[in-house]
Amino acid sequence: MKILNSSLKIFLSICLISMSDLIISQTITYSAQLKNDVEIKELYKSGDGEFKIKYYKSGDHIVRLEQNKVQLFTKNFEQLWEYYIPLIEGYGSSNYHKLACDENYIYVISYNVVVKAENSRSTLTRIDYSGNVKSIDFTTVFQLRSAYALEIVNGDLYVIAARATGSMTPYYNTVETSAHVICLDSEMNQKGKVADVPYSETGTENNLYWEYTGIHNGNFTFYSGYHRTKNGKPSADSKDQFFYEKYSLSSDLEVVEHTRQPRPAKEIQYLIPDKYDPKRWQVTTDSGFSSIRGTVQQMRTTKLFIESNEAKSPDLVKAMYDLSTTGKKDIKPYFETYTIDDIVYDPINDIVLVSFRTVSVGQQYLAFLNHELKPVKIYAYIALLPNSIVPSQPNVSLDIKEVIMSWESPENKLVKNGFDLAMEKADKSQFTFLNYDDYQIVLHDNFYTKQTWGYKVIR
Helix, strand or coil: CECCEHHHCCCCECCCCCHHHCCCCCCEEEEEEECCCCCCCCCCECCCCCECEEEEEECCEEEEEECCEEEEEECCCCEEEEEECCCCCCCCCEEEEEEEECCCEEEEEEEEECCEHHHCCEEEEEEECCCEEEEEEHHHHHCCCCCCEEEEECCEEEEEEEEEECEECCCCECCEEEEEEEEECCCCCEEEEEEECCCECCCCCCECCCEEEEEECCEEEEEEEEEECCCCCEECCCCCEEEEEEEEECCCCCEEEEEEEECCCCCCCCCCCCCCCCCCEEEEECCCCCCCCCCCCCEEECCEEEEECCCECCCHHHHHHHHHCCCCCCCCCCCCCEEEEEEEEECCCCEEEEEEEECCCCCEEEEEECCCCCEEEEEEEECCCCCCCCCCCCCEEEEECEEEEEEECCCCCCCCCHHHHHHHHCCCEEEEEEECCCEEEEEEEECCCCEEEEEEEEC
16 A cells, blocks of 8 residues: 655645744754644653654654654655554554664554453554555464564564453453564564563462563563562562562574562662663662663662763762752752653763652753763753653653753853753643754654644754
8 A cells, every 4th residue: 555645635834944043052953844733632641651752763764653643754854754554443442553663664563452451453564665555463463462562673573562361440450461572574474483471470370561671782671570478479568579570582582581589679670772872971870770771760869970981970969959059058958869760862062961850849850961971051840741751762752841940050061952942942842852973853742732843953
C-alpha cells in the first residue's frame, strides 16, 4: 500500500524569520511551523509513562510518532508523508505503539491491552522512506501477544514480546506473563530461535514481570524486582528485603548474564538510555553509582559528582543549592535530597546539563554545568505532570508548564541553546531535543495552541 502525500491533507507553512527578529540569541534560528494538530489536550503521557509524541533521528530525516500517526519530515521540517497505523480493536482495549528505524525502514509494533490478557494482539508494520507499507499480524504469525519494545541491530529487527494469561480489573489481577525476544530480517521473517526469558524467580514458582531496560554493552538487558520475607516467600510489604534479578542476552540470543541479589536500600534500579557520551563523563552519587548506566530514575541522593578527563565537579547538590540561594543570606544552610532524573548533552556549548527535582516538594530543575563542571545557570519550572518519571526514549524530552525562576552565576559564559529556547517558550508544552554534531533541533509540541513548531539552533 502506498501512502498518499500528506500535502493533500496537511498544509505546511515555512516561516523563515529575519535575523532582526531573533530575540533570544543569534545562535537560535526559527525554521518552520508544522501545521499539524497536536491531538493530545490533557493526556500528555501514555499509560506506560512515556510521552505520546516521540521523535527519532534517521539520517537526513526526522520521524514523528503521535499515538498511531507516523509522520516523516526532512531536517528542514518539510513533511513528506504521514500514515495512521490501524488500531487494534477489543473490549476495553488500549493501544500502544513502539517505533524503531534505520536507513532503510521504519518499524512500528502496535499492541493492545485488554481485560483478558490472552485476548491481546500485536501487529508489526514496516514503512520505507518512500511511504510503502507492509504489515503482518504479529500475534498470528509468531504466537506472541504484547510486543512492547523494538531494537535494530546490524539490519535485523529484534522484538521484545510477551505471552500472558489472566485478567486485570480494578478489583483483582490474575495476569501472569513471560518475556521473549525474537529476531526478524527486513522482510519480517524469523531468524533463528525465540529466546525465552525465565518465567519465574530463581528456585520458585513466583512469576516475574520483566522490565526491558535496553541494550547495555551490546546485550539485551532485563530487570525484575520483588520483595521477599525472611523465610523466602513473596511479599508486597516494603519492609521486607527487596531483590532484583538481571538477565542479559547477546545479539545471538545467548544468555550472557543471569544474576539475583538483594538491592541496597538507597537504590531504585531503573536503567535509562545514555543521553551523552559515558566514556567522556562519569557520574558518582552517594548511592555508589559510577556511570549513567547506573544513574537511575527516581534515585535519591544528597551528593552528586561528575568527572571528565578535563575536570571534576564539586559536590553538585551543594553547588546547585548555593547558586539557587545566591544573595539570600537569611536562609540557613539546608541541603535538600534530590532525585536525579537525567543527565544530558548540549552540543551548542559542548557541556552536560542535570535534570533533577527535590524530594520534599517535587520541584523540577535544570542545571547547566560549564566546562569546569560547575553549575552556572539553573531553571526552576513546573512540569505538566509533577514528579513524572523521565521516559526512556531515544532522545531528551521535557514537559514544561511554566518557568517560575532562574538563577545565573557571573561566571556563566555559555551561549544560548535549545534548552534556553524551551524555557523561554514554556507554555503547557512538550519539548524534544535532537542533537547533531554542530547544531540542535528543538521540537515544540504545544498542548495549548495544539501546534507543533520546529527550531534549529546552531553552534
